[in-house]
Structure formats: C-alpha cells, structure tokens
Amino acid sequence: MGRAKAWLPWFGKTMVEHVVGVLQSVVNEVVVVTSADLDLPVLGMDVRIVRDREAERGPLAGLREGFEAASADATFVTGTDAPFLGSAFVEEMFARGGACAPLSDGHVQVLCAVYGPGAAEKAQMLLAAGKSRPRDLLESQGYQAIAAEELVSAPSRAPWEGFNTPEAYLSAIRSVDAKATCVVELLGRAAKQAQKLGAESTREVPVGTLGDLLATWPKKLGLVDEGRVAKRYLASLGGRDLVRDLSIPVGPGERISMIDALAGG
Amino acid sequence: MNGFHMAYMRVDLRTGESARIPIEAKILERVLGGVGLGSWLLHREAPVGVDPFAPEAPLVFAFSPLVGTGVTTSAKFAVVGKSPLTGGLCDALASSHFAIEGKRLGIDALVFVGECDEPSEWVNGILRPTQNWGRTARETAAALSKEGRVAAIGIAGENRVRYATISAEGRHAGRGGLGAIMGAKRLKAIVVSGDHDTVAAHSEEVERQARRLRDRARGDATAKYSEIGTIGNLLAFDRMGALPTRNFQESHFEGAEALSAERWQSDRKHRRASCADCTIGCEHRYGYKAPGGESKDVRIEYESLFALGPLCGVADPDLVLAAAAKCDALGLDTISAGATLAFAMECGERGELSGGPVFGDDPSEWLSLIATREGLGDFLAEGSRLMAESIGGDALSRAPQVKGLELPGYEPRTLQTMALGLAVGTRGADHNRSGAYEADFSEEANRLHGDARSVALAIESEDRAAVLDALVLCKFVRGAFDDLYDESATLLNAVAGTDADGAEIETIARRIVDLRKAFNIREGWQPEDDTLPARFLTEPIPNGPAKGVTLPRERLDFMIRSYNLGRGWTEVGWLPKEALRRLEVELDLEGLRSSIERSFPEGIIPE
The missing domain is CATH 3.90.550.10 (Spore Coat Polysaccharide Biosynthesis Protein SpsA; Chain A)
Known part of the structure; x- marks a missing residue:
C-alpha cells in the first residue's frame, strides 16, 4: 500500500x-x-x-x-x-x-x-x-x-x-461514494511554474493513486519524472506521509501538497 | 601553505595595540578556517569560565581558505565567542565583502580582547573614538564605507541585548548574541581594507573547480532558493504540521496563506539580490507599508517570517515585514526576538507576566523597547531562558530554547530527526549547525517517529555542516555536491596545495564538532543540557494536520544516547579522555584536559 x-x-x-x-x-x-x-x-x-x-x-x-x-x-x-x-x-x-x-x-x-x-x-x-x-x-x-x-x-x-492493494482501497471508497474527491495543491516552485503555464495551483479531483491525480496537470510542469514524483518535489499526503511513489492511493477528503524537495534551510 | 596567511591579528582594545600571531600550518590543516579556526582560537584566547561580557572574553572574526578565490558563496566570515545567551560556544556566519577585505589584511582571523575606554571603532589597525554610537549598523556602515568594508552593531548590541547581531552589508552574524559582546567592548564597528590577495596553489584548477561548482549550483540544486527563497518553507511547513505557532503551542497557523511566498509573489512588490561572490541569489525582498504609510521593502527569510509571524500569532504581512526591517535596523536576531516575544505572550496569557505583549500584537513596538532596554524591554532583552528562570514555576518548560538559544522554525514533534539536532547542538537550538530537517523532509527518515536511522542522519548532517562552515561555503550549495568530502578535498587542495582526501575532510568535520563540545564542557556543560523544553516531550500537537503527534521523552533520550555513542562520546555525552588527549595533541591545546577535569567529581574524566 x-x-x-x-x-x-x-x-x-x-x-x-x-x-x-x-x-x-x-x-x-x-x-x-x-x-x-x-x-x-x-x-x-x-x-x-x-x-x-x-x-x-x-x-x-x-x-x-x-x-x-x-x-x-x-x-x-x-x-x-x-x-x-x-x-x-x-x-x-x-x-x-x-x-x-x-x-x-x-x-x-x-x-x-x-x-x-x-x-x-x-x-x-x-x-x-x-x-x-x-x-x-x-x-x-x-x-x-x-x-x-x-x-x-x-x-x-x-x-x-x-484491502491489500491501492486498487482495492480505492474500489471500497468508490463503492460508498462514486464521486469521492480529494484536493491537490501545488506549493513553492510548482505553484510558480503552474502560474507561468496558466494552470491553477489547487484542484479538487476524484480520488485515485497519486499518479492519477498528478496526471491531471500539464506534463510541462514536470511533476512526474521516470515513473515517480520528480526529484525536485515531494508529495505530502494529508500532512503526514512524504512520498514519491505514484502508486500510493489518496483517500476521500485528503489534501495533497506538492512541496519543494529542498524544504527547510 | 597557500590559501591562508598563517597568522591572526590579536587586538587589545584597552591599548589599541595589535599583534600578528603566527598559526602553524598543521593547525590550519586540521581545523581549516571559519568555525573550525574560530573555535580553536576561542579555546586559546578565552580564559576558562570567563563572563561573555568581561573584557577578557575574546571575540573572533575568522576567515577561511576559500575566501578571495571567487568560488561561489565563499565570501563569508565566522564570528565566534562565548555566547551571553547560552554560556557556551557560539559561532555565527555572515556573507559580505567584509570577509574578502578582512582576509586581505593578510590574516586568517581577527581576535578582539579587552574593552575600549569609550565607544570606539577599529579601522584598519587604528582604534579611535566613534561618532556612530546610537546609530544603526547600516548608518554606521554608510558613514565609514570610504575607509573599507564594515561590520557593525546596532543599538541592541550597544545595550547588550543578549541576542544582538553583528551586521555587514545587511547580512547578520545573527545568533547567540555576539553583537552584545561587541557592545560590551564598546566597539561599534570594525572597518577593513587590505591588499593581500589570496594566492591559490593551483589557480587553474581552482578556476575549473569554481566553474564546476557554479554550474552545478544552477538549476534544481538551488532553484528553490533563487526562485522562491526560504520563505517558501512557510506554507509547506504549515501543511505538514511543522510550522511553530503561538510559542510552539500549535504547529499549524490559520494565517499561513496570508504570509506565504505563493501569495506574496503575486500581490507584493518583489525583487531579488545576491551576497558577495554568490551566483545563487537567494535574497528576496518584498514591499510593505511602513507604519507611517510609506512604501518600503525588506529582505525576508523564513526564520524571520515564522518568528515574527505565526510564532507571535501575527497574520498581517505588513506588520511582519516591518518587524523584520526593525530587527535589521536595531541589530536583533529575528529568531530570538520573535521567540522571546512569543514566550512573553504566552506568559501573559497564563497570568505569569503583566503588561507584556499579547498574541497578534505588532511586534515592532516591542522590538524598540527590547533594543533600548526600556521598561519591560529590559526583561525581554535577556532572552527566554533567563526570563523563565526569573518567572519561576514551570515557565522553563515552555520557554522555546535549548541551552538558552531560542528554537528556529522547525516543530520538533513533527520533525523528529531535527528534534535530535536541536537537542544536542553545541550552539543550542540550531538549524544551521544541524540540517537534520533535510532527513525529515525526505523519504529517508520517519519524521514523526525518530529512531536509530534518524540518529545516523543527524550526525551526518552535523558533520557536513561543519565542513561547509569551515571552508566556508553557503549551505545553499549543499545540493550541488555529489560527495561533499571528496569534492571539498579537491577544492581545498587546489587552493592550499595540500593533498587531503575525503576521509581527512570527514575527520576534520568530526574534530570540529568535538572541539566545540570540548569548549562547552570546559565552560560547564552538563548532560541534562542536551534536551528539549518539557512542552515538546509531554504535550501532543493539539490541532492541524499533525494533531495528536507526540515525541515521548524516552524516544528523544534514546536518540540522544545513540547520538553520543555514534560520535564516540560516552553515553551521556562526555568526551572521553582519549578524545580530549587527541584534541590536546593535534591542536596544541595544552591544558585542555586539566581545564575540563574540574567539571568532574574527583577530576575523573571517563575513558
């Protein structure tokens, strides 16, 4: 998972x-x-x-x-x-x-x-x-x-x-609420880049894997690279987990923040 | 040996006389410059148990082998002294042309001892009465700029505020109250201008390495700093429940968006600038409305933003930016100033302090009182630890400090690798000598549950910081190195003509950490000093994304014990006899062990 x-x-x-x-x-x-x-x-x-x-x-x-x-x-x-x-x-x-x-x-x-x-x-x-x-x-x-x-x-x-797989978890969610959503926001450099490209920096999107969610943004933003979250970013899930694995599921009502990997300093 | 001038200048402020004192090559090879050299000089020059405000207390300005070589971000100097805030070793760095010109005096460090008879300034070897007492550091620098590059104190330093800074070109050697030591010496400013260039042993190789580092320091390795600046931390920290709020009572601030870089970049005037010899350009200046309605701008960093904003419950950007500008003008460390105010605010809420500031107050009014030590400002000028000791009861458990140094903007309960770094730091609660937060903001460590892995990462982080601070290079280029030790050795060898390898550089890092710890032990450090305020070990995070997260005391204690053993110290953190002997011999610090023996019952130092 x-x-x-x-x-x-x-x-x-x-x-x-x-x-x-x-x-x-x-x-x-x-x-x-x-x-x-x-x-x-x-x-x-x-x-x-x-x-x-x-x-x-x-x-x-x-x-x-x-x-x-x-x-x-x-x-x-x-x-x-x-x-x-x-x-x-x-x-x-x-x-x-x-x-x-x-x-x-x-x-x-x-x-x-x-x-x-x-x-x-x-x-x-x-x-x-x-x-x-x-x-x-x-x-x-x-x-x-x-x-x-x-x-x-x-x-x-x-x-x-x-459930033992992301798909099973997401299926359970959708069986309760087919329209369940979560919020993805871009912070720092990602937000700046989105602004340049005319894309919004916060979106409410249907639940899915992290990869599903990030695929809703233009590829030009460079959020994903080589099948993972790009090195320059990290995904903060619900303020708890920091991940790059795109197969990780995101649940209903959760807030995903795409932060700069060089956090701190 | 190239890259060094092989000497320091010792200035006696009682007489104004200077002496050029040679430093053996073997010492410089073993401590390099910056904080390494500064720590060594402090050991040599500070009498055991000296009061930081006593005339005998030395104040060291140390340069480094890379200063003057044009290597990106190398124009930095270290100020080292016994902190009036912590009673231990304090080293603070600042970037400016002062470093370049100071080294051009033909020395590797300046050491000031004694005390001036009257407010004075030291200008290229001449001590003279100053007309600048009572002025800001910026005004002072402007008045003296024709004579050289200037490091000066503000009004806070003159009044011995225990967290006063030393300022050079708007940058500050900020932490630990080194400006107060300068104030106690009645030394308003130091002006330097010289003509001794740094001659590298292999100048073409230096050029090649400098170009390589400069190229690699472009793009992702530093882009966060150049594009957004450190204030980009604020909203990210808020989302992770790591943003200290209202004196660390909470870790999530309802006004975070209003104070965010994301918001300001679109709705405020914004421009960028760089330090001397820097290709990153991390300095971000934002416009604000000053109290009189005038439009101004100020350089703002995350640490100033968090401390004067969320930590004090202030969500109005104009108030926060004005307060940061006020700290700059008065010469106050923004972290300690904000944290001390926030502590006073909570004490007020609890009925432990009357007539003080309350959460959400404009910090600026209080900052002026602190700098001039007027009214309650005199009490606040002592810092949160001394205030808490005076207030009594359990106030100390809520004073946001370790060893007297106020905590930076990293919530220890949700950044538990950093929690260890904060607890064990020789300078006190410190985010520059330990960058352990890097592990927390990665997939490497569990930031909500520190463990043995966190310990190893915290040690590595301290060691890397020691190398960068001794060379000196800015922490913001850290991402440009594949192997910091090997590449540092290459750079050093090209400048100094040495033949060090990565392993030796790592040994130097460890030696510097030991050297600082030895100074603190000499000055009375005790194992119980390495901890966090009890609040962090007893109170869960009450709300926000990290609601319920705890850092149990046993967990922190485990990490501290593991850290000490990982460093080769005793389980509770004493340097064993063998480590002291090594320092004594390698660094020619005769008497180190005997001075430390006084700290132990019956004079027995652990094996």
Missing part, C-alpha cells in the same frame, strides 16, 4: 478511527494492537493501545497481546482495514454466544470473529507449541463457523472485506 492502513482516510476519519468508532457503539472496551513503532491517531482515553512485541511470531502473537489487555470473556477481533464493518454485524456475532467466525468462500474469517473466554492463555499455549494461526485458537475453542449467507446483518459489502 505504501501507507499505514490505520492512517488511510475514510470519509472524515482515519481507518482506525472508523473501526474503533463502530466497535465503541457496541462494546465498552476497545483494545488496539499495533506494531512496535507505529504511532496512531488520538483514539481517546477509553481505548487501550498495546504493542505487538513479537510480530515475528505471526498474527496469533499479536492477538494474544490484545486478549491479555482485554478484560471481557468474549472478544470480537477485526483488522484495521474493515471499511464495511457495522455495529449490527458485531452485535449479531456476539449474540451467537461463544467463539464464532464467518465462513465465506470456504475461508474462515479469523479477523472478523468472536473469541471465547481464556483466549490469552490458550493463545500462549498454542504459541508455545509452535502454532501461530488465529484459526488454531478458534478451533481450540470449538468455534461455530457461520455461513456468510446466514448472517442477517451483513451489508452488501462483507464486513471482513479488507
């Missing part, structure tokens, strides 16, 4: 804020497990953040960290990239009682599942036995596999549907 999923914009929020907001409408306690060095947006005092200290041991090790931090018997687990997660679905899953997970196209959706009591201890035992798949934990808890079509509260796009 080229960007941390947690920080990707999702209609006025970041993705992690969106998911936490959905969960908070259903449960009293939300724990976010994140990597050792990823800073997160401010999620409020009532959200606990724990670090995955053993990321190299696979996804179960990260889940164990979360289970250890959580106090409830039953825990709903989701990934950060869950744009279509809804509160009704989470409620329905809890209502099933005990460990359960959707079954979709033959796949158990372990990152959209409820884990039962004692999950932290069981996860630890499994890890000690060399097992690192979340599914092993669900199986150890005798989980119910629920066929996707049995779930009455699932929206048209599946709650477990995430």
